[in-house]
Each structure stands twice: as C-alpha cells, then as structure tokens.
Amino acid sequence: MKIECTPDLAEMRPAIRRFVTDRLDPLTRRIDETGEVPPEALAEMRSQGYLGMRLPEQFGGGGFDLATYCLVQEEVARSHRIYTVMMDATSGLTPIAITRHGTQAQKDKYIAKIASGEWLASFGLTEPEAGSDAAALRTSATRVDGGWKINGLKHFISGAHRAEVVMVIALTDPKLRARGGITAFLVDKGTPGMEITRVDKTIASDPIQLAEIRFDDCFVPDSAVLGEVGQGFKIAMGSLTAGRMGVSAACIGAADKLLELGVAYAKDRVTFGQPLSERQSIQWMLADSATELALARSLAYETLRRIDAGEDVPTGTSMTKLFCSEMVGRVADRVLQIFGGAGLIRGVPVERFYRDIRHYRIGEGSSEVQRMLIARALFKE
Ligand SMILES: Cc1cc2nc3c(=O)[nH]c(=O)nc-3n(C[C@H](O)[C@H](O)[C@H](O)COP(=O)(O)OP(=O)(O)OC[C@H]3O[C@@H](n4cnc5c(N)ncnc54)[C@H](O)[C@@H]3O)c2cc1C
Incomplete structure (x- = not known):
C-alpha cells in the first residue's frame, strides 16, 4: 500500500532513491567498515542540493518546504543516519532559527556558508x-x-565539535526564566571562553x-543575540517543531529499509526445509510492521501538509514524533529477530539500524x- 504526501513528492521519490542507492550506499558500506565518514559524503549531498534545503534561495539555500525536506530525510535515512545529521546541521534547528529571527547581518554572515555545507x-x-x-x-x-x-555547561550537543557556530540558549533573567528570561546567542567556534570539553x-x-561545551566567562557582543533578548526559549521551542518532523521522517525511512531487508531475508532463509516467509509467526511480524509503517506515514504526511499550509499543529507534531520513533523501534526489533544471529553481527545493516534508531525516542x-x-x-481542550 503506497502512501505519499503529495503527487508531486511521489514523483520526486524515485530519483532520490536512485541517488541514495547509487551514490550513498557505497559510502555507507565504507562507514560500516571504518567507522569514519568519507569526505565525499558531504560533497555528494551538496551535489544534489540536499544541504541547506530549507534555507532561502537568496542565500544559496534550496527554499524547499518541510514536506520536501522530510521526503529527502526519509530516503537518505534508508542508507545511514549520518546523512540526516548532515541535513540537520545545514537546514535544521539553528539555521532555520537564524533565517527566522536573525538580523540581516547575521543572515549575511551565516546562511550562505551553512547552506553550502x-x-x-x-x-x-x-x-x-x-x-x-x-x-x-x-x-x-x-x-x-x-x-x-556566558558561563555554564552544555552536553549531548550533536556535532558541536564540528560546528562553526552554536546557538546557545542561556538564562538572562533568573526571575523570569522561560517567561522572558532566556535568550539565544550565536557563538562562533574559537570564541575565547568556549571550549569543547568532551x-x-x-x-x-x-x-x-555528542559534545560537551564549557563556557567560562565567554564574551559575546550584543550582535550575537539571536532575536529579542528574553525570547530564547520561544525560539528554541519553535525550532523543535520542524526538528520533530525531521526525526519522524528519518524513522519512517529506517523502518521502510528494515522492512525491505526483513522481507528479503525471510524469503531467502530456509529452516526446517522451508523459507521463513512460509511461517505464520514471521509473516505476522512483517505484516504488523508494514501496517504500523503505513500508519506512521499517514500521520506524518497529514501533519506535514498542515504545517506547510501554515497551520500550527503542536499536538500533531508530538503525536507524529511519538508514534514514528516508537514504531521504528518495534520494526527494528522484529526484523532483527527474523535475522536471528545474522542480525547481531557488528557492521551488518540490521544491527546498525537497531542501534542508530534508539536515539529517536530520547532526542x-x-x-x-x-x-x-x-x-x-x-486537558486544555
Ligand atoms: C542523539 C541525541 C542528540 C541530541 N542532540 C542534542 C542537541 O543537538 N542539542 C541539545 O540541546 N540537546 C540534544 N540532545 C539532548 C536531548 O534533547 C535530551 O537527551 C532529552 O531532552 C532528554 O533529556 P535527558 O537526556 O537529560 O533525560 P531526562 O530529562 O533526565 O529524562 C530521563 C528519562 O525520564 C523521562 N522523564 C523526564 N521527565 C519526565 C516526566 N516529567 N514524566 C515522565 N518521564 C519523564 C524522560 O523521558 C527520560 O526517559 C540530544 C540527545 C540525543 C539522544
């Protein structure tokens, strides 16, 4: 059962999938062997316009809506989670916040460089x-x-050690806290007093x-404030809507690939004289996974359609993130079970997916x- 967000996006999917299979999958095999991301990976993503996809075209971004971004997240997640991380670092929480709340000078300084990767x-x-x-x-x-x-300690910050700029959310008025006492700052790599400590x-x-960052009397000028002083919590929470949809798309992509791997393995693997695909217990695991994946897609695509139409759907975003991240956990567990011992060997895709998708229920x-x-x-309703 094919579920697509819109007919236009459905048309785009085969070309994205071909790119992922032809260009990214060979790099993914190298990542699995070495644990290192080949330098070509970023260049490959750039060549297709998958970096800075959601940033404005005037700054070299793609100017795409969230649904298109999520379609690409879904497809690259079928290969390796790291490609979704690259997309986020050039189109995710911080770049979008700069686009929405930044001064012209901040946009001029950061957006084009981030959009290009x-x-x-x-x-x-x-x-x-x-x-x-x-x-x-x-x-x-x-x-x-x-x-x-700025003084304090941040931890679990994705890719901060590779980042040129960190959006730091800090307390500027302890009495007001989230009600106007928190501010967002753009802190550049190498700023004295900011150190990656782990x-x-x-x-x-x-x-x-994930990096730990220590701030020790780290001076930033007034021009580093993003948005209004006191609006930092709102800016941070506002950025999370798109982030949660991106995570949901990555979960859908990973589940789709896992299901494909599970079906292929079940057809191939013979036990007691018959392929696993003939066993009802195995069929049911795959049938349940396919059903949950279809549900996840329906929920995610409906939420994306509403977001891109300008609707504010915070509950839809939460439901989507909750369902998709839990769904992919169940799918990964079932598919690994179908693979038996072969699914546990370090470096095989099922084992990697099983570990990589565990974050999604926490981040x-x-x-x-x-x-x-x-x-x-x-309760509010
Ligand atoms: C892969 C990954 C990437 C991340 N990247 C970033 C990043 O780039 N930037 C950034 O700022 N942060 C990042 N984080 C941090 C992430 O946002 C936090 O891990 C998350 O918010 C949970 O916080 P915590 O780990 O301190 O858990 P805690 O808040 O200590 O929670 C521990 C457990 O208790 C549960 N819990 C907490 N409160 C309640 C409650 N009231 N009722 C019931 N259960 C509760 C939680 O759900 C969790 O299961 C990342 C995390 C991960 C895993």
Whole structure:
C-alpha cells in the first residue's frame, strides 16, 4: 500500500532513491567498515542540493518546504543516519532559527556558508541538570559592557565539535526564566571562553557524536543575540517543531529499509526445509510492521501538509514524533529477530539500524515528553 504526501513528492521519490542507492550506499558500506565518514559524503549531498534545503534561495539555500525536506530525510535515512545529521546541521534547528529571527547581518554572515555545507551549525540547549525540563537550564549570560558573558555547561550537543557556530540558549533573567528570561546567542567556534570539553560516542554508529561545551566567562557582543533578548526559549521551542518532523521522517525511512531487508531475508532463509516467509509467526511480524509503517506515514504526511499550509499543529507534531520513533523501534526489533544471529553481527545493516534508531525516542523531546504535551493539550481542550 503506497502512501505519499503529495503527487508531486511521489514523483520526486524515485530519483532520490536512485541517488541514495547509487551514490550513498557505497559510502555507507565504507562507514560500516571504518567507522569514519568519507569526505565525499558531504560533497555528494551538496551535489544534489540536499544541504541547506530549507534555507532561502537568496542565500544559496534550496527554499524547499518541510514536506520536501522530510521526503529527502526519509530516503537518505534508508542508507545511514549520518546523512540526516548532515541535513540537520545545514537546514535544521539553528539555521532555520537564524533565517527566522536573525538580523540581516547575521543572515549575511551565516546562511550562505551553512547552506553550502562549508559551515555546520549546532544547537545548544541541553545541560546536565536540564534535559526534558529544558527551562531549568543554568547556563547564564550576564550583561557586560558591549555584550554578554556566558558561563555554564552544555552536553549531548550533536556535532558541536564540528560546528562553526552554536546557538546557545542561556538564562538572562533568573526571575523570569522561560517567561522572558532566556535568550539565544550565536557563538562562533574559537570564541575565547568556549571550549569543547568532551565528545561522547553513543550506542549509535561511531560518526554520531555528542559534545560537551564549557563556557567560562565567554564574551559575546550584543550582535550575537539571536532575536529579542528574553525570547530564547520561544525560539528554541519553535525550532523543535520542524526538528520533530525531521526525526519522524528519518524513522519512517529506517523502518521502510528494515522492512525491505526483513522481507528479503525471510524469503531467502530456509529452516526446517522451508523459507521463513512460509511461517505464520514471521509473516505476522512483517505484516504488523508494514501496517504500523503505513500508519506512521499517514500521520506524518497529514501533519506535514498542515504545517506547510501554515497551520500550527503542536499536538500533531508530538503525536507524529511519538508514534514514528516508537514504531521504528518495534520494526527494528522484529526484523532483527527474523535475522536471528545474522542480525547481531557488528557492521551488518540490521544491527546498525537497531542501534542508530534508539536515539529517536530520547532526542528532540523523549516519548514521555511527547505524551506529556499531548495529554496537556487534551486537558486544555
Ligand atoms: C542523539 C541525541 C542528540 C541530541 N542532540 C542534542 C542537541 O543537538 N542539542 C541539545 O540541546 N540537546 C540534544 N540532545 C539532548 C536531548 O534533547 C535530551 O537527551 C532529552 O531532552 C532528554 O533529556 P535527558 O537526556 O537529560 O533525560 P531526562 O530529562 O533526565 O529524562 C530521563 C528519562 O525520564 C523521562 N522523564 C523526564 N521527565 C519526565 C516526566 N516529567 N514524566 C515522565 N518521564 C519523564 C524522560 O523521558 C527520560 O526517559 C540530544 C540527545 C540525543 C539522544
């Protein structure tokens, strides 16, 4: 059962898939062997216009809507999660926030370089004491002559060690906190007082890394403030809508690929004289996965259509992120079970997907946080 967002996007899908199969899959095999991302990967993504897709055309971006961006996220996620990370670093939370809230000078400084992939951007919100409860952040920015001094610690920041600019969310008025006391700053790599103090590898593939950043009397000028002073929490939360849809698309792409791998393996693998595909218990695992994937697509595409039509659908975004990230977990678990021992060997795609998709239930608002937001809306209604 084919479910597509719009007829136009359906037409684009085969060309994107061909590119992923012909150009990205060979690079993915090298990543699986070496743990390193070949330098050509970024160039390949750039050649197709997949970097800076959502940034304005006047700055060299693609000017695409969220649904088109998500279609590409879905397709590249069928190969390796790292390609979705590259898209995010050039079109995700921070670049979009600069596009929406930046001054002309900030746009001129950052957007063209980010759109081309020359500069990567990262998003610094989470702290040891402020994860799900992001408003509890402690990193502070204090007014000084000509600017601000930032002090504090951020952690779990995707790709900050490779980023040229980090959007840092800091407390500027402890009394007001999320109600006007939090501000966003654009802090450039190499700014004295900002230091990457640790880079963590995780359960996921080696190239997916999270950085810790320490700020020690880090001076930034007034021109580094993004948007209005006191609007940082709103800016950060506003950016998460698109982020959650991007994650959902990546979950759909990974589940689609896993299902394909599961079906192929079940047809091929013979036990007790018959292929696994003849066994009802195996068929049901695949049938349940296909059904859940179709549901995930329906929900995601409807939400994307509404977002691109200008509707504000925070609950739809939360439902989509919740369902898609949990769905891909179930699909990965079933497909790995179908592969048996062959699915557990380090470096085979099923094993890698199984590990890579585990993040999705935690990052960009965990499943519990999404449920909390959905429930809050229910009680408000
Ligand atoms: C792959 C990945 C990339 C990330 N990238 C970034 C990034 O680029 N920038 C950034 O700022 N952050 C990033 N993060 C951090 C991410 O946003 C946080 O991990 C997330 O918000 C959860 O915070 P925490 O890990 O501190 O967990 P906690 O908030 O400590 O929560 C621990 C557990 O308790 C649950 N929980 C918390 N509160 C409640 C509650 N009230 N009711 C019920 N259950 C609750 C959570 O759902 C979770 O299961 C990333 C995380 C991951 C995994």
